[in-house]
Amino acid sequence: MTRDVHAEPVLATTRIQGDILPGLLKKNELLLFFRIDSAADFLPFLKGLPITSMETVLDQRAEVADRRTRGVTALIPAPGLNVAFTFTGLTKLGVAGLSGAPGLAEFEAGMAARQAVLDDPDPTHWRSVGPERHADGVFVLAGASRAEIDDTIALHLAPAGANGWTVVREEAGVVRPDPVHGHEHFGYADGVSQPGVRGTTPDGSILTPSVDADDRPEQGALGQDLLWPGEFVLGYPGQDPQLGETDPDFARPGPLSVPPVPFMDQGSFLVFRRLAQKVPEFDASVKALAKQTTGADAVSAELLGAQLVGRWKSGAALELSPVKDDLSLAEGTPRENDFEFGDDREGARCPWAAHVRKAYPRDDVRHTTTPSELEVAHAEAFTQTHRMMRRGIAYGPELSHAEALSGHTTQQRGLLFLCYVSSIAEQFEFVQQAWVDAQDFPQVGSGADPIIGQPHPGTLPFLGAAPFSEDPTNKPQLDVAHFVTMEGGDYFFAPALDAIQSL
Template sequence: MKGMPRDVHAEPVLATTRIQGDVLVGLLKKNELLLFFSIDSPADFVGFLKGLPLTSAQTVLEQRAEVAERRSRGVTALIPAPGLNVAFTAAGLAKLGVAGLAGVPGLEEFVAGMAARQAVLDDPDPAHWRSVGPQHPADGVFVLTGASRAEIDDTIALHLAPPDEHGWSVVREEVGTVRPDPVHGHEHFGYADGVSQPGVRGTTPDGDIITPSVDRDDHPDQGNLGQDLLWPGEFVFGYPGQDPQLGDPSPDFARPGALVAPPVPFMADGAFMVFRRLAQRVPEFDASVRALARSTSGADAVSPELLGAQMVGRWKSGAPVELSPVKDDLSLAEGTPRENDFEFGDDREGVRCPWAAHVRKAYPRDDVRHDTTPTELEVAHAEAFTQTHRMMRRGITFGPELSHAEALSGRTTQQRGLLFKCYVTSIAEQFEFVQQAWVDAPDFVQPGSGLDPIIGQPSTGTHSFLGAAPFSEDPTNKPALSVAHFVTMQGGDYFFAPSLDAIQSL
């Protein structure tokens, strides 16, 4: 996106001392523990909750600044940065006395809970979920992070224990760990994860920019190259959101949309948190990619490495196939300036990056639905529409590294996958919309695309996936593949992360 020069003074001042740290900035973590709980004595729990040292966005910004300063001096040792946040289900908020949520516009999905939305999300039967949900109902979750599990356990010992004396009990634990170098930040299939996070417009009360622009002249609407700056109301209540319509005939991407008001006053400076446990069958995925690659032929026959990259939309290094369609390019890999510096407008026919590639499904950028020859204005409006469905993702991997025994046998024997978290202000228009209208829609972005081969939830054992044709660049050469399902949703729910002030008001 390009527009007028960025006017930071026109952007909102964010209540960073009140907003929880994981929402807009992201708690620093090598390890994470999600401690799902039941509120057994609301009176005891409220007093305990008000005394917790919850980590604010301001604290996380200061921690990240310290890390950046140390790295500039060549110091790479980790700093102590324990994080503690909390979020509640609708049932949990009711126990805390937050009344009047039923029937409020914008809260329907939150009040219903994720299990009740199974048909919308094409999820497995909730009766078979192994994580939170109907089998393990939770009132809330403590989000604990640290450089090590010892740091997390120290936070528990100092501030959360003993649960029974504070009116709560543990329902379920989910343990996440960032994978080791050189696959740090990669999910278990091996691909760089969380590369395309949006930037956030706004400043702290002290005037510090939340997401600085690396190129304020040529790319005023971006933080890093390709990282679009979004208005904070997309992720936290009480601020302007994105304008889905823009202006005719000269679109202005820097113009804010309407104020995203909290559905009830308690929700100001808070956000919904979506949690899902996604199990991955890694050796089976690898075997399938090998077999599918062997089934391709002709000018656009692919190797397993290339087919896997096409299914994800990025090479394992993080380099986008849109920019490097036939071989990996480490100059475009995760952590390089151009890791996100692309749109899909130069590949409308999907010959480089398949229409159904995971990164294209989940974030279609300037793609136009059912149109491969759009006008410039249609592209601008499509981009504006896309940005109203973004999410602030905070996932982390769980489970052990793939063993050589599993790799040799081609069979998963140990549970591993992704603990998906995201923060939004509309569960329906952000998380659910992306899952239903994009990821699970076989005609998105164009008819015949097929489902997202990574996180799509097919109703049968296999689903269609239309590949690419990067060598010939002939759309008629794209292979139509039948892809099996290797990611299983095993439980989850909808939570709300209140502001620190809202917690004190209980």
């Protein structure tokens, strides 16, 4: 089978906001959550903003790639500005037909009202946006430096009061320095397994080229499955969960991702969550838990940490290198995602509840370790309908040696989690509820995700691995404390650029 690029949709790159599919270039990011005080003043201001399109981001990325081939490493100016709105924000702007529209129940309710579904902490205690700091929208500002972001604010967003809006909360993110560039504060490579996206630009360029078009036309990079764009942008075909039986390569498009209201065509839902991390406490706990493992499968703290995450700190997948790190498989190498879990059905190499296995189970089959080929195909097709385009970034200072020595967090740090989806319920909420928090997924006795499972009193049960003996009866049952706390968030919608102009 070969990849038929001509059968893939032409993406409206001048209409789609830039952060959704290619992602804004950034080393710094500022989220300005705002309230609309006067729609009459805000609307003309909004229409005059230079919102960064997908086309602009692709041009910026092409320029960066060209410079790298010529050995030029200096950063280019690439300021990014996107915008998204809550249900109340769109209502204030006069978008018609939202209330009661199919597929908008979660968006209309907002994240705080979905607390029970998501197992989130009490919203009245959230530090970030939520019931106590309600936002009508968010400006997503990105750049190579905070100075570049502040320049965008000065040129285009100020003064807020004269343009009918007020800042209710700021969240500032920064990419961590080399050699942990792109890693979250526990030290692990983050955002490694982003999906590829089918489709071409209007000039015929392929959005996600296949690096091995002859043998793996269904993939972009090795192990990076190509998904139909309707999983992330409304108005395009999405994945078909039934394809596993007849087309295991997922080459045929699924149903159209229909916009709930016409205004939402070419737009995407944005999920935001502030996730606070207690780094020295996590490190101390990992060392203590490692000492609880005994016998042939006793592990070091480094290996146990990798088992909790499912990857070594380098980004190398535990599935490919279960007993020691392997930099040839690390983040940025061709094989960083070149694996499934089919050769490790019993979770002897990578624990069933490891974070990367929970959040993206690949070809795992629920509640069976001896699935048929058809069951595997069905499971993998189903999994691909629940993917998310993640755009998270770390916040807060680097861990100080004083904190490390004391074992106690004194400065706030963590992850600003952002993702784009075409269905809040079937993508973000499903993953959080049915996979991450479910202690029987993928198999009975797995335990909850030890990284982002939310929240359980006391400790979380976690069934470890047996990487040396590969004997599933040797897997340790551990109790893992909770070191990531959700501190606020909400659901937003990022409209198309022409939809903004239509308001």
